[in-house]
Amino acid sequence: MNSINLFLDFMRTHAAITGVASYLPEYIMKNEELEEMVDTTSDWIMERSGIRERRILKDKDKATAFMAAEAAKKLLKKKNINPLEVELVIVCTATPEYQFPATANVVCHMIGATNAWSFDLLGACSGFVYALTVASKFIETGTHKKVLVIGSDKMSSIVDWTDRRTCILFGDGAGAVLLEPDSEGYGIVDSRMYSDGSGQPHLYQVAGGSLNPASEETVKNRQHHITMNGQAVFKLAVVKMADVAEEMMMRNGLTAENVAYLVPHQANKRIIEVTAERMHIGMDKVMLNIERYGNTTTGTIPICLDEWETKLKKGDNIIITTFGAGFTWGGIYAKWAYDTPEKNDPDSKNTVNEKVTVA
Numbered sequence: 001m002n003s004i005n006l007f008l009d010f011m012r013t014h015a016a017i018t019g020v021a022s023y024l025p026e027y028i029m030k031n032e033e034l035e036e037m038v039d040t041t042s043d044w045i046m047e048r049s050g051i052r053e054r055r056i057l058k059d060k061d062k063a064t065a066f067m068a069a070e071a072a073k074k075l076l077k078k079k080n081i082n083p084l085e086v087e088l089v090i091v092c093t094a095t096p097e098y099q100f101p102a103t104a105n106v107v108c109h110m111i112g113a114t115n116a117w118s119f120d121l122l123g124a125c126s127g128f129v130y131a132l133t134v135a136s137k138f139i140e141t142g143t144h145k146k147v148l149v150i151g152s153d154k155m156s157s158i159v160d161w162t163d164r165r166t167c168i169l170f171g172d173g174a175g176a177v178l179l180e181p182d183s184e185g186y187g188i189v190d191s192r193m194y195s196d197g198s199g200q201p202h203l204y205q206v207a208g209g210s211l212n213p214a215s216e217e218t219v220k221n222r223q224h225h226i227t228m229n230g231q232a233v234f235k236l237a238v239v240k241m242a243d244v245a246e247e248m249m250m251r252n253g254l255t256a257e258n259v260a261y262l263v264p265h266q267a268n269k270r271i272i273e274v275t276a277e278r279m280h281i282g283m284d285k286v287m288l289n290i291e292r293y294g295n296t297t298t299g300t301i302p303i304c305l306d307e308w309e310t311k312l313k314k315g316d317n318i319i320i321t322t323f324g325a326g327f328t329w330g331g332i333y334a335k336w337a338y339d340t341p342e343k344n345d346p347d348s349k350n351t352v353n354e355k356v357t358v359a
């Protein structure tokens with residue numbers, strides 16, 4: 001970008017994240033519990049994925065909408081915002097409450113955001129980054145002033161607990177962010193999204209859609225669970241996550257020194273390490289919590305932002321990257337828009353957030 005374009009970009013209205021919150025179920029499933037269920041070891045899981053434990057939503061009558069609503073309610077309380085002020089709610093999820101209506105419609109009702117319109121966005125593990133990009137356009141064009149973007153997934157509802165190749169990876173959780181307009185140059189500066197549908201056979205849920213509706217046979221053949229060719233996904237994820245992170249840095253004149261944090265989707269610690277290496281940043285600048293939560297799909301990135309909120313400073317350059325089923329991938333460059341006051345409302349955080357460890 002030349003200096004005039006840089007100036008014009010600085011002057012435009014940006015969509016800024018002005019608040020974050022998350023919800024994680026209480027139940028902790030440790031690797032040792034999985035050792036009892038499938039032929040695996042805790043050490044294998046830790047070594048190959050970086051995961052030690054994950055959260056599981058045990059309540060049979062609670063699912064994706066509940067977790068999304070809990071995260072959103074915490075966020076609104078923390079920001080002291082009346083739910084009636086919210087204009088749009090986007091829920092990204094791969095495990096919707098129902099086939100229809102949209103989980104976002106249900107969530108609006110649960111949180112009392114009855115003036116908002118709402119829809120779901122399906123981008124699998126890239127859902128949150130896709131949704132943040134879509135939501136930012138409603139703010140940048142000036143049509144909306146308060147938009148909630150929520151990533152929520154009850155992955156335990158589609159995990160095949162007899163498949164050792166996949167059941168070790170996933171966990172349940174949700175995270176929410178508030179987007180508001182900013183005219184001082186803070187917020188989402190740049191984003192680049194990709195998709196390649198040829199990746200579909202490598203990571204998908206075979207049945208339950210219009211091609212293979214639910215039947216006795218699909219249930220018997222365990223086709224309502226996650227089907228994944230882990231190696232094929234890994235091979236591309238490792239390249240594309242790093243590519244897009246590097247692209248974000250180059251397009252915006254960023255160096256390893258002036259990037260404050262990488263906020264990566266948490267699918268496998270090894271994929272994240274390669275991305276950090278390509279960016280020439282140390283792991284001290286990487287938001288990493290996969291060890292405690294596994295892959296919560298659309299929840300990973302907002303949960304990280306919530307856990308690192310108190311460490312983030314106004315003006316910090318952050319790079320968000322993701323890769324997931326589809327294949328889908330993408331990156332966002334944002335200038336963090338606020339400092340978090342030392343004293344937070346104790347109700348506004350998960351207790352687990354006190355345990356943040358920087359890798």
Ligand code: UT7
Nearest residue numbers: 040041044048049125164165230231233234237267268324
């Ligand atoms: O967020 C969406 C995107 N998802 C991802 O990015 C996931 C990408 N994939 C991965 O993270 C990795 O491929 C996995 C963690 C899923 C698997 O790690 P891997 O190093 O690629 O293992 P592998 O599939 O190559 O399997 C190596 C061996 C195999 O045994 P043989 O054929 O060499 O005898 C597997 O059968 O490990 C075996 N194996 C296991 N052993 C113990 C597979 N799963 C397990 C297990 N415990 N849970």
